[in-house]
Amino acid sequence: MSEPVPEFSRRIPLDRIGSAGISERIEADAGERAALAGRFGWIGIEALSAEMVLVERAGGVDVEGRLHASLNQPCVVTGDPVPAVVDQKFRVRFVDPAILASGEEDEVELSESDLDVMEHDGGALDLGEAVAQTLALAVDPFPRSDAAAARLKEAGVVGEDEVEKGPFAGLKGLFGGKNAGS
Numbered sequence: 001m002s003e004p005v006p007e008f009s010r011r012i013p014l015d016r017i018g019s020a021g022i023s024e025r026i027e028a029d030a031g032e033r034a035a036l037a038g039r040f041g042w043i044g045i046e047a048l049s050a051e052m053v054l055v056e057r058a059g060g061v062d063v064e065g066r067l068h069a070s071l072n073q074p075c076v077v078t079g080d081p082v083p084a085v086v087d088q089k090f091r092v093r094f095v096d097p098a099i100l101a102s103g104e105e106d107e108v109e110l111s112e113s114d115l116d117v118m119e120h121d122g123g124a125l126d127l128g129e130a131v132a133q134t135l136a137l138a139v140d141p142f143p144r145s146d147a148a149a150a151r152l153k154e155a156g157v158v159g160e161d162e163v164e165k166g167p168f169a170g171l172k173g174l175f176g177g178k179n180a181g182s
Helices: 030-040 097-102 127-138 146-154 169-174
Strands: 011-013 022-027 044-057 060-074 081-095 116-119 124-126
Touching (some): 011 127, 022 127, 030 044, 044 127, 060 127, 081 127
Parallel strands (some): 081 116
Antiparallel strands (some): 011 124, 022 044
8 A cells, every 4th residue: 555645745856866966946836735724724825835955965865945835824713814924944854764763863862953854765755745844833833813812801811821700710819820830
């Protein structure tokens, strides 16, 4: 049984990439953007593209690029569209799955500035899927519309952790407005 093809697949054969590197630009068409929006539970993606440089390095391929996207997510409170624009640099390292399975990659401690790691299939790497995953991580996971603040205030929530009224309003006074663990 074969693996399902991602919604936004742009496979680059490994034998095209050398130590001198190659440049690639990819852009999602309307169908791919609609499929990705469905996958991530978003209202829609108006634009998605990326420019990248791919360089073969020992043990894998390093990809460095910039992602551009325009999309609408549903507000977590109201469901209203919340627009988002993403213009972000990213870095990904594609490695052979055998290296990950062997645990060799686990021996290297990564800092925040290091590359994200993805697998290639031994013959090609998928830049589209790397861009899709990068986009999913770049947007606000809990987007709120302008109307959300009013709805939350009506429900008695004045801030992220403050309750004005409701079943727990009385507890706030017991702790002097501070957390119990303070």
